[in-house]
Amino acid sequence: MYKTQNKYGPAESFLICLVLITVGLGLICVLLLVFIILQHITITAERDPIKSYKNTVEEFNQTINSLQDNYTDLTQKNLKLETRVKDLTAEKKQLQRDFDSLNKKGPVCFFMSTELKSWSDSRQYCRDRGADLVIINTEEKQVSLFSERVWIGLSDTENEGIMKWVDNSTLKQGFWLKGEPNNTNNEDCIELNYNRGKPGWSPLNSWNDVACSEKKKGICEK
Structure with a gap:
């Protein structure tokens, strides 16, 4: 039987332990950073559908308002056209009466x-x-x-x-x-x-x- 002698002195052993501790802490920090990034990605992914939904609702409301404005405008134009048609119809009837009068048989006396x-x-x-x-x-x-x-x-x-x-x-x-x-x-x-x-x-x-x-x-x- 013989004893294995430690080839490192006390100072060197301490430095090795310190390095190992530092590396361990670094790994822990990296893991924490990865965890935080994943959490951020998860929260962002959860918020994006809500934001997208809100945008969709706003766009839908804007479309409805635009359609309502177009409908009102078309209604007003339709009323103007109906009035114009009535006026033109009355003028046509008057012109027809005048034409019929001018085309009566025989000379006017x-x-x-x-x-x-x-x-x-x-x-x-x-x-x-x-x-x-x-x-x-x-x-x-x-x-x-x-x-x-x-x-x-x-x-x-x-x-x-x-x-x-x-x-x-x-x-x-x-x-x-x-x-x-x-x-x-x-x-x-x-x-x-x-x-x-x-x-x-x-x-x-x-x-x-x-x-x-x-x-x-x-x-x-x-």
Whole structure:
């Protein structure tokens, strides 16, 4: 039997122990660092779905708001288009009436009633002769019909303030005396007033509203 002699002295043994301890502590630190990094990765991975969900919700809400704005805009545009269609339809009907009037068979002629009558009786006088009270829808026609104070085929007897011709078309252009129509004493029928001395009178400013019961001649159009 023999004893194995330690080839390291006390100082060297101490240094070796110190190195081993240092290495051990370093490994522990590395392990802790790895653990901390893994924890961070885990927490981040858990938070990312929540963040992604929030972003998705925000994008969805923005899409809904955008669609609502587009729907409101389209609704407003649709209402404007509907109004425009109604206006164009009314204009088309008026143009068709004008076209039909221009294409009546036979030449247009005018004649005046021989008796003083109310507006309705003057109209009946014309209708009994295959005509009606005259419709004046152009400046040329207006200027060509001057003679005296006579009935024309315009009134607002059905609806106050809404002038209509005897063919039921609405008045588009009027040739009124200054201050007319004024509906004084329920004046619903229109005369062509040939009165050069009346203030504001001119060939293109000569219409006047009067009571339909007044007696005067009428201009018939056939």
